[in-house]
Amino acid sequence: MLFRKGNPNRDRFEKMAEQVFPSLYGTALRLTREREDANDLAQEAIIRAYEAFDRFDGRNFKAWILRILTNLYINRYRQRQREAPTGSLDEENAAEPVANEGTTPDRQLFDGLVGAEIEQALLKVPADFRLAVILSDIEGMSYDEIAQVTEVPLGTVRSRLARGRAILRRELESFARTEGYLKS
Amino acid sequence: MTPNNLIDIHALADGELHGEDKSQASDRLQSCASSRAEYESVLLLKQTLKQKCSAPAHDESWKSCRDRLDLIDKTKRAETFVGKYAWALCGVFLFTIISAAVFNRTAGGNVLNAADMTNVVSGMSPLALPSASGPSALKQWMNKILGRAPVQIEPQLQLRSVRQGWVNGRRAARFDFVDQKGPLALVVLEETDGVEGAELFGKESKYYRSQMENNQVLGWCEKGYGLFLISPRSIDELVPVAERLRVNRSQ
Secondary structure: OOOOOOOHHHHHHHHHHHHHHHHHHHHHHHHHOOHHHHHHHHHHHHHHHHHOHHHOOOOOHHHHHHHHHHHHHHHHHHHHHOOOOOHHHHOHHHOOOOOOOOOOOHHHHHHHOOHHHHHHHHHOOOHHHHHHHHHHHHOOOOHHHHHHHHOOOHHHHHHHHHHHHHHHHHHHHHHHHHHOOOOO | OOHHHHHHHHHHHOOOOOHHHHHHHHHHHHHOHHHHHHHHHHHHHHHHHHHHOOOOOOHHHHHHHHHHHHHHHHHHHHHHHHHHOHHHHHHHHHHHHHHHHHHHHHOOOOEEEHHHHHHHHHOOEEEOOOOOOOHHHHHHHHHHHHOOOOOOOOOOOEEEEEEEEEEOOEEEEEEEEEEOOEEEEEEEEEOOOEEEOOEEEOOOOOEEEEEEOOEEEEEEEEOOEEEEEEEOOOHHHHHHHHHHHHHHHHO
16 A cells, blocks of 8 residues: 555554653753753654664663753753853762751751752753753663763763752752741 | 762662672761761652652643654655655656647647747748739739638738748748738738737637737637738727638638
């Protein structure tokens, strides 16, 4: 038949893509900070993945498509947003502790915040660190998978996570103080 | 706590330390209060992010993705079809072009473009008028030139000159007359069944009209001949002349 409707490749792709799309869209939104940009980024990643689906090795679809999204973001959106490069902060010796010894109990800080406030604080973390935190702590990916998505060595993933979490903790505390959840 | 120790604590909290590295980090937690605080803080932060950062609404975006995938599939199917049957499509196009050319050559070949009228008129050689001046001799001479053209020159038209030639393989003749209203030319063209680029008018749409420089051109086609009256006078004045030329021939 010349114009048959059924396409097994498409059906297989769509099934896999639908499963990971919440993660894909969530990551896009947390990276771009704008719904419109997140829509474009997630859709473009889906299209690119579909066009390259015959080159997918069949192992980890989520990591594969998130890598496409990350590359698209780096090539397109980050340049546009003119975010300061974070390469120098990747050094392992730049790691700082997450725990804020003796000042604010973590439980008191984290319990008082709602999701939107955490998302706001997350947006203030530089993109490379933010991506590592998103993939690890929100998407539940392993270090290997994060390294695969971000195309950086494992050591860099480890240091980005430690640094990203420390920055996030600091932003959360600052936010909580500004909003009056915590007393200075 | 060194930076490496700090990173190990994160890895431990993430379940990414194994073997000796894991036992070393665990020992450090037992002996170091700040390492323990860091570990607990990381666990709590991870838990908070997991619990409070839910997936944003994405239904509309997913629907748009599916629409775009449909579009890609459609385009691919069309491309596949064209790729697969390119030879057939080329054949159809080629056949259409050849058919149109053949049709144009055979059926449509006898159509004169109104814009070519200037070439028709200018591309003819003058003929010497007959020495015998008697009306019957002149009539005989003109009929010879006109051949079987469905037209008969009326006596009121005084012949001043005649030109003859070939236009696109068709025989053509031009007669320049003068009557009471001034000069008038009649062009007769063989193998002409229609005129392109001229406006049809009249009750039965049998006449064509167009313009050539400052002259009006009134044309009609009959019995395989194209006949054209060319004059500075108006079309309405040319129509009665044409009617008389046609009537005279049928008599």
